[in-house]
Amino acid sequence: MDAPVPGHPNRLRRWEQRMEAPLFAASLLFLLCYAVHVLARGIDPLWRDIALILTLVTWLAFAVDYAVRLVLSGQRLRFVTSHWLDTVVLALPLLRPLRMVKVYSAVQERRDEPRLSLHARVMTYAGLTSALLGFAGALTVYKFERTAPGATIRTFGDAAWWTCETLTTVGYGDVAPVTFWGRAIAAGLMGCGLALLGAVTGSFSSWLLQVFTREDEEEETGRPPKS
Structure with missing residues (x-):
């Protein structure tokens, strides 16, 4: 049986506090780009492509944040179930x-x-x-x-x-x-x-x-x- 991996609660807390505002801004950008994809059907396809790229980039930022917090928590796969809301949000950023x-x-x-x-x-x-x-x-x-x-x-x-x-x-x-x-x-x-x-x-x-x-x-x- 593997020994438990120690976490870094202080570093995790500092990371979450530091990233809360940027990730909130990223979530607004994600929502804006999704709105462009759904509503702006008559615009230049280039802008729709840009919106799609920004949507993927913001989702990647959410994924990186999730991965960092998973590592800092030291919980390994238990992090997925103990932070189920974050897991759901990663799968459905909206x-x-x-x-x-x-x-x-x-x-x-x-x-x-x-x-x-x-x-x-x-x-x-x-x-x-x-x-x-x-x-x-x-x-x-x-x-x-x-x-x-x-x-x-x-x-x-x-x-x-x-x-x-x-x-x-x-x-x-x-x-x-x-x-x-x-x-x-x-x-x-x-x-x-x-x-x-x-x-x-x-x-x-x-x-x-x-x-x-x-x-x-x-x-x-x-x-x-x-x-």
Whole structure:
């Protein structure tokens, strides 16, 4: 039996902190290039080729980051299962906004610090995640649905409206996907919508509860509550 390979937690943490902003920018570039590929069908083929190349380059950046973190973790193949969200995002880069779940988990671990900035950050990330994920979902479902027989999603506007309905779990039913991949995307977006809504409401409720508890404790000890 092989001896466990020691990891480098400090180096791993520094790498993740250093790469978070560049990789976020790369994810925006990836989404932009994918949008060009889906929506800009009438432009010069050269620009579509450039968008495709940039899409592959940004995915390669995600793969390099994943490989570096795998090595620094020292977990070998266990890294794939213990960091399943990163593994899924590597396979489907359009889901990269879902890494916000890590931020929410980190905030939840700091329950003793009822600072508005922490919870506001979660709600901000959730809103940004919803926007990016919704845009990616609208692009993808439009790609599969626009030419399908009997489809009701014929334009990108239809796809964007359907995505808003799905993420908010409203579901008016005026437009709906008819292809297999369109319905698979719908199922994923419904799950993401519920999770993001839970993150926002849970974080806000947690902050209110901690503030009220802190004020009650201060009133019992005779100290004026903090503003």
